[in-house]
Amino acid sequence: MAEEKNEAQAPRAVTYAPRIQVFEPHRASLPPIRGYMREFWRRKRFSLELARFADKAEYLDSNLGKVWLVLNPLLLAFVYFLLVTVLRGGSDKAHGFTTLAHILIGLFTFYFAQNVISDGAQSITQGGRLILNQAFPRTLLPLSSAIRSFWQYLPTIPVYIAVVILGKIFIPKADVHIFSWALLWIPYVTACLALTAFGMALIFATMNVYFRDTSKLLSYTTRIWLYGSPVLWLPEMLHGWHRVILYVNPLGPALAATSEIWIRGHAPTLAQLIGLLVWALIAMVFGGYFFISRERDFAVRI
Amino acid sequence: MLIDMPDDLAVRIEDLSITYKINVDTKKTLKNAVMRASKGEKVRMRTVEAVKHMNLDIPHGSVLGIVGANGAGKSTLMRSIAGILPPSEGRITVNGKISTLLALGVGFNPALSGRDNIILGGLASGLSKEEIANKTDEIAKFADLPDGFIDMPVRTYSSGMYGRVAFAVAVAMTPDILLLDEALSAGDAAFKEKSFLRMRELVKEARTIVIVSHALQTVKDLCTHAIWMHKGEILAKGEPGAITEKYLDFLNVGTLPSNDEDF
Ligand SMILES: Nc1ncnc2c1ncn2[C@@H]1O[C@H](COP(=O)(O)OP(=O)(O)OP(=O)(O)O)[C@@H](O)[C@H]1O
Ligand SMILES: [Mg+2]
Numbered sequence: 001m002a003e004e005k006n007e008a009q010a011p012r013a014v015t016y017a018p019r020i021q022v023f024e025p026h027r028a029s030l031p032p033i034r035g036y037m038r039e040f041w042r043r044k045r046f047s048l049e050l051a052r053f054a055d056k057a058e059y060l061d062s063n064l065g066k067v068w069l070v071l072n073p074l075l076l077a078f079v080y081f082l083l084v085t086v087l088r089g090g091s092d093k094a095h096g097f098t099t100l101a102h103i104l105i106g107l108f109t110f111y112f113a114q115n116v117i118s119d120g121a122q123s124i125t126q127g128g129r130l131i132l133n134q135a136f137p138r139t140l141l142p143l144s145s146a147i148r149s150f151w152q153y154l155p156t157i158p159v160y161i162a163v164v165i166l167g168k169i170f171i172p173k174a175d176v177h178i179f180s181w182a183l184l185w186i187p188y189v190t191a192c193l194a195l196t197a198f199g200m201a202l203i204f205a206t207m208n209v210y211f212r213d214t215s216k217l218l219s220y221t222t223r224i225w226l227y228g229s230p231v232l233w234l235p236e237m238l239h240g241w242h243r244v245i246l247y248v249n250p251l252g253p254a255l256a257a258t259s260e261i262w263i264r265g266h267a268p269t270l271a272q273l274i275g276l277l278v279w280a281l282i283a284m285v286f287g288g289y290f291f292i293s294r295e296r297d298f299a300v301r302i
Numbered sequence: 303m304l305i306d307m308p309d310d311l312a313v314r315i316e317d318l319s320i321t322y323k324i325n326v327d328t329k330k331t332l333k334n335a336v337m338r339a340s341k342g343e344k345v346r347m348r349t350v351e352a353v354k355h356m357n358l359d360i361p362h363g364s365v366l367g368i369v370g371a372n373g374a375g376k377s378t379l380m381r382s383i384a385g386i387l388p389p390s391e392g393r394i395t396v397n398g399k400i401s402t403l404l405a406l407g408v409g410f411n412p413a414l415s416g417r418d419n420i421i422l423g424g425l426a427s428g429l430s431k432e433e434i435a436n437k438t439d440e441i442a443k444f445a446d447l448p449d450g451f452i453d454m455p456v457r458t459y460s461s462g463m464y465g466r467v468a469f470a471v472a473v474a475m476t477p478d479i480l481l482l483d484e485a486l487s488a489g490d491a492a493f494k495e496k497s498f499l500r501m502r503e504l505v506k507e508a509r510t511i512v513i514v515s516h517a518l519q520t521v522k523d524l525c526t527h528a529i530w531m532h533k534g535e536i537l538a539k540g541e542p543g544a545i546t547e548k549y550l551d552f553l554n555v556g557t558l559p560s561n562d563e564d565f
Pocket of ligand 2 (some may be wrong): 376377483
């Protein structure tokens with residue numbers, strides 16, 4: 001920003017605002033990162049509006065489509081809940097309800113991350129003409145998908161709260177917290193989770209340009225990923241070195257922390273807090289480098 | 303920043319080459335890649351040199367016409383000036399804000415209205431929301447669609463209406479450099495007249511225009527310079543009249559009026 005101002009103030013003989021750009025060959029290297037960030041920041045609004053318009057185009061006049069976005073994970077949560085309780089054969093209502101609440105908030109959160117990743121992964125290959133005809137930082141496209149996924153995630157929270165309140169009315173013994181000070185950790189957890197998912201979206205979006213079946217592969221992978229995440233099972237079920245499973249999974253710390261906060265009303269553990277930050281950093285650094293160093297190739301390969 | 307660029311140049315192209323790498327075998331999938339690797343096969347690549355060692359200076363305030371046969375590399379050159387395609391060799395230096403209207407049209411989303419698309423296009427090219435809000439009416443007015451169509455989904459547009467909006471957006475960005483790749487081909491005579499006027503205004507403000515067109519009459523009418531591209535190289539450059547003559551001779555069709563008509 002400061003640079004632009006200096007340029008504008010410098011006396012020039014010409015009337016147009018000069019902005020010199022140089023395009024040179026590159027070999028999978030980063031473009032000048034400051035200029036890139038400046039362009040990115042200047043057009044952040046584009047991501048937002050693209051998300052808004054994409055929403056508008058998809059649900060042009062069907063509010064039913066939007067309802068479905070919430071209904072789908074809700075119904076799925078009930079199916080999983082039935083499955084889990086039947087398999088375990090428990091009949092304790094209060095405990096059953098805790099399991100349901102855990103699955104519900106876990107699934108909503110997992111879906112948020114999954115949507116960021118899978119929609120982001122397709123954002124470049126579906127960018128088509130926009131990519132062929134306009135020069136702009138390509139990270140804006142997966143960012144736009146992430147924004148959309150976040151909007152879809154937001155209404156699921158009140159749905160979760162409503163279910164828990166209903167549950168507490170009908171099963172007074174239910175041991176599920178709703179409002180506690182621990183909720184103050186939610187912005188941190190959500191931000192780290194969003195960054196982790198966004199970084200992974202950058203990786204898969206790049207791969208999808210080179211291998212078009214990446215996104216299809218991803219849809220199978222996320223299903224397995226779900227079973228490996230503490231959504232259908234509780235983090236407390238793991239003991240000793242098995243707890244590693246929680247932390248090698250990029251979404252593990254976020255899902256464990258979410259359950260900790262919502263269900264038990266506890267602040268996340270230190271290990272979870274660190275795990276969240278570490279995964280967010282790893283994903284952003286690797287994803288950012290992988291994507292930005294190759295994004296100038298996208299137009300040739302689309 | 304130290305860049306060796308004379309003040310009066312809008313674009314300088316030095317020894318520019320652009321190569322496409324095309325995977326000729328199969329679809330680009332992970333499955334195929336793994337299958338091929340397991341059989342020890344290598345990917346067969348074909349390279350297309352779309353632009354070859356080109357040198358070109360485009361001064362501010364000039365209108366450059368580019369003519370040439372299909373596949374000569376004109377669109378490729380335009381995309382690389384816009385910063386969309388990276389050079390394989392050489393260097394492009396651009397001085398000024400670029401606005402593009404390239405062959406496939408803008409990144410229009412067919413499900414959205416013309417107005418929404420104008421906003422999106424403007425934001426993508428770096429305008430602020432307020433700047434666009436101020437310009438949307440101006441753009442809509444310039445495009446001059448039949449009543450109400452600006453708020454209809456773009457998929458209901460005829461190709462000429464589509465072209466009108468795209469052109470209106472491109473010129474409304476008040477670019478220093480305007481790149482038009484077969485932009486006027488679908489417009490009717492009235493709109494053509496209007497867009498010519500607008501382009502002349504831009505040139506008066508010392509802005510630069512590069513036009514790719516198969517309509518030689520357009521090139522003759524509008525341009526101050528012209529180049530003839532052939533297989534990625536510049537065969538001739540100079541005064542538009544002379545270049546289009548040469549190109550026509552090459553095409554060996556003579557100056558039939560019908561040839562001048564369609565662009
Ligand atoms: N995306 C692409 N991938 C691979 N090769 C391409 C791609 N786009 C263009 N080419 C090749 O590059 C060469 C130049 O193409 P280009 O589109 O620049 O031609 P053009 O002069 O614009 O032609 P036209 O008059 O038909 O628009 C052609 O040989 C074409 O096959
Ligand atoms: Mg072309």
